[in-house]
Amino acid sequence: MRVAILAHEKFPDRAKTALGVLRYADYDAAAVLDRESAGDRVSDYVPDVQDAPIVEGMADLEADDLDALLIGIAPIGGDFDESWREDVRTALEYGCDVISGLHYFLEDDEEFAALAAENDCDLWDVRKPSDDLTVADGVAGDVDAEVILTVGTDCSVGKMTVSMELARDAREAGYDAAVIPTGQTGIMIEGWGNPIDRVVSDFTAGAVEEMIVEKGDEYDYLFVEGQGSIVHPAYSAVTCGILHGAMPDKLVLCHVAGREAIHGYESFPLPPIESYVDLYEDLSAPVSEAPVVAGAINTAHLEDEGARQAVDEYADDLGAPATDVIRYDTDDLLEALLE
Template identity: 45%
Template structure:
């Protein structure tokens, strides 16, 4: 899915982040507000933070100043020019909360398209499809997986890609893989490199990846093949392809999808995202985080890629000394450019004759 193709970007949008704006559960809303190249957020709906500063809620001084309001009705009054309602929270259980229904209906009646990250697909329900048709609105269910001929097992055809492929993996979930991928892509564009990126989660699709799919909805046997096709698609028009990873190879709950992404992307270099102070896995306190060395060893054992650098939440100098790898905090000024430099050094060392792409 490439949402860029469906909108006159950046499309003015309302982001529904009820109860979760600025929190981990609102990471899709947070990412859309901070980074989206598809949607220009004009109002955020979250009754728990209404009236506060978006920079304060996101704890990011560089966050855009966007009104936070109580309801979708208030958002439509604040931003009557909005063309899209982005549902940026996936509630526990994945169902559409009853309290949200009337607000989403109001947005559709106002002619807004709806981009949904819910596990429930609005486009499969007659109520929503009829309402959208009556008001010339469109429904986008970004979690909906590819079907039929779009599903295949991996066959190694990604080996023929001429672009340099860089994959971001991590030592755990929620360590900044999507943010790191986007910041690398943005730094490459600022350096006038012909770069594109692949999303494997809903936030990346809404931020504006050049292609992607919510990979945890793809049947296991076909995950590597789907990732291969995404990388090949983006590589057709770009010299560098940055790929968002998921989870970690040492995570007992989610390692299967991580390995499928690694094998499907078959990268030339890997950036490893890490939160150095984390010892227990997010949502799985019974599992310990194995750490950078274990993760890097597995990546290099299970692929032909080299771990080029660490994207850390900690002190880069401390992490460089601890692990013997370039370490960068992408939230610091100049961090993304420094991380890109480390990646390019690894790529150039692997293929000295190539400086713009084509190391495979």
């Protein structure tokens, strides 16, 4: 599928969905839409993902060259920005499907629904959960696969990226591994999954368990994409739901180098790294004895010397192997996780 990716005024730093799709999905990227960077290329900003031109809007692209428009931004709250309406409208008039990971459902927008019907287009609201979800039965721990969950010191620390990188590297090393996608970006990449942050609270653990049970006997290792953080004042509930629903065997703690406060909630400082280990392990223990056996740290904003120092300090704080999964190899982590 050939797609345009909407990332207005956010690419690349605040367009993690766009970056995830460019890095891991099978889509062929025709262009990224970003009014502020129009005329540049993706490779001018991020060299290790699929390259594409950056254009001002859908009107700069040819209808015959596209299959879909993908909204590559996941703002806090998941709202639809009205400045995007013209691009979505143009995409539908071109006959393109529209893929969205927002909490605002495009199929409930009267204008978009009418245009989609008129032009035979699909509106895929990735964050719209299935109607048949139920409470958990507490059986995820019974599957044959080893379940590995990424957890975080905060939201937006790279849990999806770490899950994707570890699963990919495990497969390349000859292991039978899969990703369990729980967020909009992971679902777009994998083409399936449950959007856990949109699920009714009572069904959160059940939605994760359902995916574990579905894939648990097909693979030897399942890498579950974590969400939020157990200390987050807004998103801790989804973190706990995933932790208990997955009943993991091992945990990977993800962090951003130098971050000292909750992103978007800066009055809440991050606890010491060591306390996260106790928090996650103690919370998991009643349903699954899952130790933190490895760490992943995002050092994208640091120079090489500072990045290596940050990795080493993080490993010392954890008392476990750690790495930046984009910057360095994952051999030490896989050794700890797949032994």
